[in-house]
Amino acid sequence: MAQYTLNVNGEDRSVEADPAMPLLWVLRDLLELTGTKYSCGIGQCGTCTVHLNGSPIRSCSFPISGAAGQSITTIEGLSAKGDHPVQEAWKEMDVPQCGYCQAGQIMTAAALLESNANPSDEEIDAGMTGNICRCGTYKRIRSAIHLAAEKGGAK
Amino acid sequence: MSSAPPTLNRRSFLKLTTAAGGGLMLGFRWMSAAHHGSHAVASFKPNAFLSIAPSGQVTLLNQNPEIGQGIKTAFPMIIGEELDVAWEDVKIKQAPLDTENYERQVAGGSGAIRSSYTTLREAGASAKALLVAAAAKQWGVKASSCTTANSTVTHRASGKSLSYGELATSAAKLSLPKSVKLKDTSEFTLLGTYVPGTDVPKIVTGEQRYGIDTKTPGMLYGAITNPPEHGQKLGKVDDKAALAVPGVVKVVSWPDKVAVLATNTFAAFKGKDALKVSWENGPIRESSDRLSKAFADAIGTKPDQTRRKVGNVERALADADRVIESTYEVPFLPHAPMEPINMYADVRADSALINGPMQTPANARKVSARITGLPEEKITTEMTRIGGGFGRRLKTDFVEDAVNASKLAGVPVNIVWKREEDMIFGNFRPAGYYRYRAGIKNGQVTAWHLESSSITSRGAVVHNNYPNGAIPNYQVDVHHIPSPVSTGAWRSPNHNVCSYLDQSFLEEVGEALDKEPLAFRLELLDRAESDPQGKVDYDPVRMRGVLKAAAEMANWGKPPAGQSQGISVHFSHHSYVAQVAQVSVKGGDLKVHKVYCAVDCGQVINRSSSENQCEGGVVDGIGCAWFGDMPIVDGASANTNFHTYRLIRMGEAPDVETRFLDTGYPPTGLGEPALPPASAAVANAIFAATGKRLRQLPFVKNDLSA
Numbered sequence: 001m002a003q004y005t006l007n008v009n010g011e012d013r014s015v016e017a018d019p020a021m022p023l024l025w026v027l028r029d030l031l032e033l034t035g036t037k038y039s040c041g042i043g044q045c046g047t048c049t050v051h052l053n054g055s056p057i058r059s060c061s062f063p064i065s066g067a068a069g070q071s072i073t074t075i076e077g078l079s080a081k082g083d084h085p086v087q088e089a090w091k092e093m094d095v096p097q098c099g100y101c102q103a104g105q106i107m108t109a110a111a112l113l114e115s116n117a118n119p120s121d122e123e124i125d126a127g128m129t130g131n132i133c134r135c136g137t138y139k140r141i142r143s144a145i146h147l148a149a150e151k152g153g154a155k
Numbered sequence: 156m157s158s159a160p161p162t163l164n165r166r167s168f169l170k171l172t173t174a175a176g177g178g179l180m181l182g183f184r185w186m187s188a189a190h191h192g193s194h195a196v197a198s199f200k201p202n203a204f205l206s207i208a209p210s211g212q213v214t215l216l217n218q219n220p221e222i223g224q225g226i227k228t229a230f231p232m233i234i235g236e237e238l239d240v241a242w243e244d245v246k247i248k249q250a251p252l253d254t255e256n257y258e259r260q261v262a263g264g265s266g267a268i269r270s271s272y273t274t275l276r277e278a279g280a281s282a283k284a285l286l287v288a289a290a291a292k293q294w295g296v297k298a299s300s301c302t303t304a305n306s307t308v309t310h311r312a313s314g315k316s317l318s319y320g321e322l323a324t325s326a327a328k329l330s331l332p333k334s335v336k337l338k339d340t341s342e343f344t345l346l347g348t349y350v351p352g353t354d355v356p357k358i359v360t361g362e363q364r365y366g367i368d369t370k371t372p373g374m375l376y377g378a379i380t381n382p383p384e385h386g387q388k389l390g391k392v393d394d395k396a397a398l399a400v401p402g403v404v405k406v407v408s409w410p411d412k413v414a415v416l417a418t419n420t421f422a423a424f425k426g427k428d429a430l431k432v433s434w435e436n437g438p439i440r441e442s443s444d445r446l447s448k449a450f451a452d453a454i455g456t457k458p459d460q461t462r463r464k465v466g467n468v469e470r471a472l473a474d475a476d477r478v479i480e481s482t483y484e485v486p487f488l489p490h491a492p493m494e495p496i497n498m499y500a501d502v503r504a505d506s507a508l509i510n511g512p513m514q515t516p517a518n519a520r521k522v523s524a525r526i527t528g529l530p531e532e533k534i535t536t537e538m539t540r541i542g543g544g545f546g547r548r549l550k551t552d553f554v555e556d557a558v559n560a561s562k563l564a565g566v567p568v569n570i571v572w573k574r575e576e577d578m579i580f581g582n583f584r585p586a587g588y589y590r591y592r593a594g595i596k597n598g599q600v601t602a603w604h605l606e607s608s609s610i611t612s613r614g615a616v617v618h619n620n621y622p623n624g625a626i627p628n629y630q631v632d633v634h635h636i637p638s639p640v641s642t643g644a645w646r647s648p649n650h651n652v653c654s655y656l657d658q659s660f661l662e663e664v665g666e667a668l669d670k671e672p673l674a675f676r677l678e679l680l681d682r683a684e685s686d687p688q689g690k691v692d693y694d695p696v697r698m699r700g701v702l703k704a705a706a707e708m709a710n711w712g713k714p715p716a717g718q719s720q721g722i723s724v725h726f727s728h729h730s731y732v733a734q735v736a737q738v739s740v741k742g743g744d745l746k747v748h749k750v751y752c753a754v755d756c757g758q759v760i761n762r763s764s765s766e767n768q769c770e771g772g773v774v775d776g777i778g779c780a781w782f783g784d785m786p787i788v789d790g791a792s793a794n795t796n797f798h799t800y801r802l803i804r805m806g807e808a809p810d811v812e813t814r815f816l817d818t819g820y821p822p823t824g825l826g827e828p829a830l831p832p833a834s835a836a837v838a839n840a841i842f843a844a845t846g847k848r849l850r851q852l853p854f855v856k857n858d859l860s861a
Contacts, residue, residue, distance in 0.1 A: 029420055037367070039574065087359040096354075096359075100542030131804075131805070136773070
């Protein structure tokens, strides 16, 4: 066990954890930020995506020891009022069905728009390929990313 | 076309009271419309509640599990339509399980809307009549001179108006109307429109809770270990290494399960991985190879069951000018919902609480009572929003896990199955092997014989779908091969396979007769309509409607340059869906460009979630047929996680265009019906592109190059 401090959604948080504990479980079980979801645990589905210093990572496969002292953004901290252009677009397109994968989809989409403010269909497909939606809402996700780009994209 | 508005005496089935804090509370009985009138007045007891507060807020206690099918939004839309309410005034609360009062509390079978439509409309119309009567009384005018819109009653002549909130308390003191007139469907302003899901704002901020997010003081996280091979029994558990993992508190076991309980999920998983468990083998060490051979060997032998028999298939086949024969094989499929299997339980000496993502809460409470020895009324049963089910959470095995673990450990637990446990355990869509034979005489199909081999006793078949009714000799036989692999309902059970098989083999027969695919389907529908053979459960007219609509949408017969089209149609859950897929195959690589989807599900409730269900059903149907496979090797499921179990991804998902036909029928199921036809539409398009008939699923098992 070791002591770690990391900045989560703009706030410094200290936790005592096994150095191998994935960031996912630090967020969910130690900090009780349950918006980030567990699904495959091996970095194959994108459900657990968060931002580390602004870049998307799979929190299920990223140990706390590698995140110490760095800045983490989760779905709860993407915007103060749930009004990030990607969140607004998701609401407008009524994207979710079961909704479980959508936090990861949104975090990946927000990062995609940071690096490419106006992606084409092909660029969206490539950027989102690591995120699985078992309900099959892909068409709406694609449309929502285009809409978010129109709304000012990243921020 | 619109349906005639029924006028019904509802007085016996509604109960009006003043709500606590003022306002109106209308209790009504939610049940199958088919059962109206079967309850005596004396025994009437409301099982659902609609309240209107003095603030104007309208609340509906919603009683069906929300699994992504949109029920939590659709139910209040139906009431709101008849009530003429401003949609932003409506709030929906998820009700806990109450079997005494709620009759159909199940997410499965695409039946919630169909069974509650009329009741919900009547409740809304009755509340509206009360509000209008209250306003008319206050103004001293006739109720018929008042109109309603946007949560307001208006007297046109004088221009006076009062809001529902202002009227609710006085309306609660009136007598219920003897009868209410429901709207003609042409008057609908809310039903059939696009309304975003009520939980979406919470989903996009991470605020929405699912079962896996349940945390209570003193609770332990539990990691479940199931038998690694199908049919194994638990032997000895050596938990020394597991207990040595920091954070692991306890290890408990019961027949064929072990739970490692810890202060966080990571420790529970680490402890689970450190367990040393011996397992005892069952009588059969299953493998897909053994099953394939046993399935094939059973074909042509005496069937275990005949599910449909019209005419005399054997004689017709013997008399035929030509017999077309084909065999198909489909694999096991796991459900793989994105939210892993989980459940919360807090079992105490005199009571228990179970809370989680269940599709069948009543069964869950029953098994919990059996395990704990507590009477059912001592078990509080609460439901969370469900992160996908696809049929998996109709079972209660995971509820038993939580209850057993909490009972044995004496603490509240939230158990979770690692993804790998969910993938390999079983409860699969059954694998199956199918032989079709069709007899052709004088240019007509005279015989259709389907024999299925599968591990379920009734056979993984749909015996009464199209094209039965169009063919004079029609028989469906099933062979049962017992296996230790467990099976369960998988989104549109049996239909998901049989639509693929029937709609593929139909094209093989059509091809032999040199018939164009759409024309051949329509010709068979004409025969089923004009001279039905045996009992026909589908309506040929409605099926023709969706076929023609899909063909028109896709400009059937004229695909975009470089693409090929395939068509398919299926009837399930009382709804009709036809699809045209447009694909291209280059260098053996399949690309599904677009799927046109024509649907007759009667009245559309929420157009947004309805289109979403169709888009998702098509993507799911295609994805699972394209990639889905779960081979059994040396007793165990071979694909343990998403690195080897392929799910369809964004770049592979086609564009989907959906059209709902306005046929005037009341609403029918939509959570499942768009899935079954999709795989065959694509397979038939692949045939058009390559001349290859895909008789083995998934598609990726077939070489499409050259």
